[in-house]
Amino acid sequence: MIQENRLIQEMEIKEKIIFLQSFITLIRADGKIDKDEKELIAEFIKSYRITPQYFAEIKNIPHQKTLLASLKEIIPNRHHALFFFKELLTIANIDDELAHEEILFIEAAAEALHIEKEKILQINELILEKKIWLAKAEKIMEYDS
């Protein structure tokens, strides 16, 4: 987690914005973005410490093709790219279902950033293992009762 905090601190505002625009693109891959999904985006805005002056820019999401090209241009290295997918796949896995359109976007982003499919699967597994761990903890520690 220290690593990831450091990564966020390292990120320039344009990188944070492209992250956010990608998350929104993923969320609305099924056609629209609802208010609950916006709240999830708000979580990222908060943790990336993005100030309101950039909100308009975040909302101005380019066409997917342009966005993917920008990802390649703005994300500076593999570490950042892997972190990007960890964040992206976390959002994708919040619901129990993965939509076909969401997966298409993840696949296209992976291709744009030259991240291997195997690595995507590993990151996804990592997130799901944590999800399982948290659910187990909830039961064992009786947080659900």
Place this chain on the structure above:
Amino acid sequence: MPDTLEDKLKQQAQNAKRAIETFKKIDFQVDTLANVPDDRYLAGYFTPYTKTITINYPEQYPEAQKLLSTERSLYLQHEEQHRINNKKGISVYDIKISPDQFYKLCAADEISANMAELIYLREEYIKTKDLSLFDKDEKKFEFYKEAVQRGNINPLSSDPKDFNKDMSLIMNGTQKMWLTKYLPNYQQQLRTQTSAYIISNDRQIFAKDDSTFQALMDKTYTLGGVNFNKYNEQNLLENNPIIITEPQRLFRQENLEKTLDGDGKEDWGDVARLMITTSQNEDITDEKSLKNYLKEKNSKGAEYNNYLKNYPLWENETKRTSEILYTNVLDMEKNIIKKPQQSSAESQKNSSSQKSLARLRELRGLTSPDDKTPSSSKPRLLMLETPAVDDKKAAYSQKISLNPFLTKKIADLRELRGFR
């Protein structure tokens, strides 16, 4: 096997969902002074009147203690299935089916509990690939182990044909095993249960009701998200000679009358003994009080059950039960059995799954994609608006209240990301 990224990601998500939903916590008690016969130890039992599960741990039988320690989770899985079935209305006294149908239902309840054990072992096998697991509990599932060894079934396969063969063996194999190996020992219990059913219904003999009976059989044989009754091609229960003749012999009304009037004290005594062992404080000395007892404690026993669910510590010369203990078992009410994966092409065609997703969203309190609410009437989401800096404080104070599902979702997101 899935080969596209989409298939693999979906499979990962499905596996995780199963892992999360797999286990549930149940309560039980341990009886350390269980009165068990020399030749066979009763591992545990479910008491319908109190909805409690008791695991015997007889001090006088060290071998039994050892077995009950190592295989306890299997026995609890079995007894919990009886509790689930009871909750579904299986083998309770306020249903109206014929005595022989009730008799069969009680037998099916036992088969279902054994299937729960096998499903538990099968899930363990999928994780560990250890075939010796099926040697547990008196090697009752040896038939399954041999079928895996011979390649007749493959629990690891994702081919729908293999899946169907596997499910069919769980249903028909367990049924055959139980009828052959255990039915003779359960005849007395089935007879007692059916006697109690008739007595509690003022000795009315209800006519056959095939529709109710089939619905109850479907419920009994639905475990882990699979209705095994659909695989019940051999229908061994219906064709078993004991199952056919016993109820007819035992429950013709005139015989029952005679039995209860004194000539056949054995039957009456069996029922009474069973009831008395479940209640330390009840005064059951005659048929009338027994009938009242059955009615109150079974059909209308909610209050009594609430009282007894606190598991009072019993201590007397034959029984000493522990306080409430808890453990995790597989949650057979959830879809824990992994079904063959659809390919992404198939899943796209499956519009019903899209509808399910929309329904799920509605159930979870999320806005449906079809929501036609005009945007002007929707609450503003301030985080993505652009309030003037001076308005920031006021804007935040207007923040919409979050529904509990969303609150949980955000909490999950924070936990998953590791940020607070």
